[in-house]
Amino acid sequence: RHMSAEEVFEMVKKTAPDIGLATVYRTLDLFTQMDLLKKLDFDDGCSRYELNDRDNEGHFHHHLICLGCGKVWECEDDLLETLETILEKRLHFHTVDHQLKVYGYCEACQKKREEEAAKEAEAAKEAE
Ligand SMILES: [Zn+2]
Ligand SMILES: [Zn+2]
Ligand SMILES: [Zn+2]
Incomplete structure (x- = not known):
């Protein structure tokens, strides 16, 4: 993949x-x-x-991209049904597929960032 x-x-x-x-x-x-x-x-x-993988029914999965380590996860759930319904109703646009990229930090990177922030705060305190 x-x-x-x-x-x-x-x-x-x-x-x-x-x-x-x-x-x-x-x-x-x-x-x-x-x-x-x-x-x-x-x-x-x-x-x-x-x-x-669109053949096995439904739309393309989403990708979650970690800004810390660059790893890519997949979200198999569509979750965009609300958006698709709105597009259909208001704009008469019928969605066939979509590609969504979500940027953020994975669990491990969140932890690492918290630890680094804590360390920095500590260092700043000691420097006072
Ligand atoms: Zn969809
Ligand atoms: Zn990460
Ligand atoms: Zn994928």
């Missing part, structure tokens, strides 16, 4: 050493056009791909 072209290339190379990175890019683009893959951008400078 969430593999970059380079990661796919590394994987493919093991079974097909003759394949070049350009071919991998072209194939990924083709699969994206065919709706087999979804192209994702987690704002870290490289595109990632994952299997398009």
Whole structure:
């Protein structure tokens, strides 16, 4: 899941050493056009791909991106039904799919940030 072209290339190379990175890019683009893959951008400078899971009913899942460690989680629940109903009723727009990125801090990073803030407060106190 969430593999970059380079990661796919590394994987493919093991079974097909003759394949070049350009071919991998072209194939990924083709699969994206065919709706087999979804192209994702987690704002870290490289595109990632994952299997398009829209076939098994429902809309695309959401991605939670941690600003601390850069890890990506998935939220399988749609949770946007209210928004979709409003769009349908007020704007007569029928939602087929969506991609949502949620930025924040994971549990581990929240803890780390709290500890760092506490340490800083302590250091500031001692400096007085
Ligand atoms: Zn939805
Ligand atoms: Zn994190
Ligand atoms: Zn995903």
